[in-house]
Amino acid sequence: MYAKFAALAALVASATAQQVCTLTTENHPSMSWSTCTGNGNCTKKTTSITIDSNWRWTHQLSSATNCYSGNEWDTTVCTDGKTCAAQCCVDGADYTSTYGIKASGDSLSLQFVTKGQYSTNVGSRTYLMESDTKYQGFTLLGNEFTFDVDVSNLGCGLNGALYFVSMDLDGGLAKYSGNKAGAKYGTGYCDAQCPRDIKFINGEANVEGWNPSSNDQNAGAGRYGTCCSEMDIWEANNAATAWTPHPCTIIDQSRCEGDACGGTYSSDRYSGVCDPDGCDFNAYRHGDTGFYGPGGVVDTTKKMTVVTQFLKNSAGDLSEIKRFYVQNNKIIAHTNSKIPGVKGNSINEEFCKARITAFDDVDDFNAKGGLVQMGKALAKPMVLVMSIWDDHAVNMLWLDSTYPVGSTQPGAARGPCPSTSGVPSEIEASVPNSNVVFSNIRFGPINSTVAGLNNAPAPGDGGSNPAPISSTTRAASSATSVRTTSTSAAPQPTPTNSSGAEHWAQCGGNGWTGATTCKSPYTCTVINPWYSQCL
Template identity: 60%
Template structure:
């Protein structure tokens, strides 16, 4: 994900956060089926579920129902310091449909943008795929494999992001590494990504209250001293007007708490331990404005299939990741990815280190992706194993312009790489998106994974 503080927008108007386990609401994960395929294109159905990220959950005192966090402020009596807060505060179960607008049916997951619940109004959500035991996150190792899903984002306008991606979280949510974390994967703990987000309320089993600063433009968000970093593979960041596939890498393995310069904040964006920009393939940004969108080659007004292949140097799971290839299927037709049409670049149609280097040169961008190891490091992350994340969110930091409009705004849109989609630069203001498109939804369905060529 591109903006340095974009994840501040993933919030709920009446939630709080923590690491102990509450008992006031039973936690029941919505069920979803996933298919594991073989080289013969034979697929078996697995029973899985999804879990809501802990950052959305009600957090209250372990001895009652007093909020530990309200709006964007901590209760200092319950949370005088990070470790005491973790002991005093408990995460509770979630009403997935009524409070958060999260529903499943068979192989489909629906995420609604704005949900008016009985006690609160919820904005956006983030869920993780659980393994078949329902107690840990499903771990994916995708080298020399492909990952496929159907998506309906016809109801996602400018300024929204229906994101499906992988991050290098701990399978248990961090309980084995951090004694202060008693809730674990069952309650959606342990998030990290390459933006090293500071809005996560608990990191490494401790409350992120040191230096906590409420957000100036989001009444439900803030940021603490620490960020939480890890490798990230953005399979799909998209709305009806644009889409990008983007690997991001870090110099560390696994979920890592950062502070100071290591987080890469502000003017030190390219001095941290993670590559925040990534190496994106966005068809519009790469020079083809006819490929993806309403009524275009990939018609976003209708459901379609997204296939992502992770090819290795020796065509085996032990090889070095060398290429990320994208295909689409719609109306029974396989659609090859668009090709780049940028001066100074060859006609690339997939992500390779050569593509990334050429893109960074053509656009005049900082090549932190190459500096931190490129596709080889992304492949090492898959060797370790990554967790599937699915979300819907708006962007208080950059209004999603980096995905679907011109960005950054201080550059001429005619310069290569600045125009990223057809949305006006005035679009994406969260209050406008939330009031004008509360019924926006994204539907992910028919998830499959297996050897190259097995899932479509």
């Protein structure tokens, strides 16, 4: 990923497979989390995190010469996948100065852009460890996962994500003889997009058919992808959030090839073993534009607690995924969908089928087994991923703006960000110090991680919520995030009269042409360079 020059005092494994070098000593940052037994009675565990091998310095065994520079392999060394894995190694990480990763107590801060001694790093992907050589596994079915998060410094176009994937707990060390690095060095990643930008898959370099990205100086895509089930607990910035199960017909990590991978890099998005779209629940997309955001019912200018429950029926199958928030000592039930024909505030079979019809989405979710198949993944240990990233494909518009751009069909309005926002080259330059902070992770049986959760508001009744915020449902689209695109500008909210924009409406930002003042007593407040809001 980057060039580095250092002394060659490295301890090197025998050159038979994907190797480990120690020009930089690998010291996992410590991070604590808690297991709970009931009503907030929790016991703290101190473990650590590691960074994904895709971010690590990849160089030759015998020298500090890169095997991978910028977004290209050195094909004089990496003539094929096995040869490359035998002659190249991944190295240790300087977590803070190179990657902007800071762990303290039960908190993990991930910085967007970090300028180090030898490189400029963009984004990161980290995993929670059980030991120095094994990822922590979480069996989510029938249990509850809770964490605190601060997205106040994470604006349009960015994604501070926390999610689970069905990776091998040892990073593929035992399964693939070509992998000598393992979980300690962050190997074995997979997800439901079957990503083909992973440098090493199944212990081999993904060098064959590698095409450098045209708009990402650090990335490319190879012949192979790596697939597994994915449960997105949290994909979010301070403008929008979504939570999404992604089932796969093959639950655990498997390698795919070319267009058979489906997902982002294939001609047929749905040709793979996984559902790349999933059954997502985004409050803004479902018509409640005031539920989440700066000054919203869930106020993103402040830290919040996010609670996700995975309920099973009498047959032991996953039947429902529920979401609560806790903020200002109040338990907040997730909002109900306000889309005609879609009911409820949780993800269940009825919800997933109704939203497919309402949004005219491709029903790959049920084609890949739906909630039952997702539950089979959740019944096995999954690996916790925490990351920060920008989107070189569609500028994160699928999360926080109108996508497809310009569409007015149900489901297209996903967040308040302008359709011109999120361009990686722009936000990497203008908001490099953006960050997300995850903390206070708790895991246990249903209603165990937060005191009083067993008395939480029933689904949809709002319980102890603040008074609902008045908001206008924006028109949305019938297309999923990658089915269609256009270049027309997205519709923007407009003030109701000349005296200024309404409470919660947009009032400024790069490219904004609407009202720039607010009705009294509200003030136009800058949220980020692309979005100001009447607060």
